[in-house]
Amino acid sequence: MSQAELGRNAHVTASYVWRLENGTVSPGIDLVARLATALGTTTHDLMPTTASPDTLAILSNRARELLDALLVAADRETLLMLNPLLAQLVAAAERRR
Known part of the structure; x- marks a missing residue:
């Protein structure tokens, strides 16, 4: 059964089923x-x-796996985009503590 079919039968949207x-x-x-x-x-x-x-x-283990895979495959442009994003995420996490 697809998500759309389940959603229709349960009276919710397919995106809600997802x-x-x-x-x-x-x-x-x-x-x-x-x-x-x-x-x-x-x-x-x-x-x-x-x-x-x-x-x-x-979630932590999955994030570590994804980041490790990205670091192995990343080129210079990817790393230039990734570093500021990671810095913002670290700063936001520290503010929530």
Whole structure:
């Protein structure tokens, strides 16, 4: 079933289904019920039964992998764009502390 089909059957947009799949939004219980119906399953089957993993650690590891891959493949122009961006991200993170 495509995201568009699931969205149509659950009365949400395909982009919302995409955000659900990527963990950027969480559905309310009423939407979980509609998703379960659209998928031909139960709400119980859609609910996690174990604790969620440490998302910060997962995101940190993924960022490190991506940055390492970028540094291996980057040319001068890419690095000229990347360094100011990284500096801004570091400064923003430090301000939030």
